[in-house]
Amino acid sequence: MEVSEREACLIVEAEERFMKLTKIREAKFMDMMDAREKKHRALFNECMAKGMSNKYKAFHSKHSKLNFRVADLMIKPSVRMMKNE
Template structure:
């Protein structure tokens, strides 16, 4: 296997890992944001 091909594969693996990390972070933050918005909205309805 050529060195450039190996570097390309390693680069793609790194980018995939980074993308998964940021997607997980985004999903976690969205879940936190949605739950806090829901709680604020829900408490206004009950009050």
């Protein structure tokens, strides 16, 4: 095999590895987004079941109060949050 053929093979192998890693990262990202959507959907359903108003309070992991609007929970894939002041 010539040097140029080996280089071409190495380039093809590198591209295949890159595509495989990209697909793995993409799948992990989609799983994360699905989990996030399920979490927010469950929170939305719980609030609707309790008959809460369109504004309610939740707690962030750092214990800072956040204000969610029900309409914000319906936006996919992100949820807009505004800090209480």
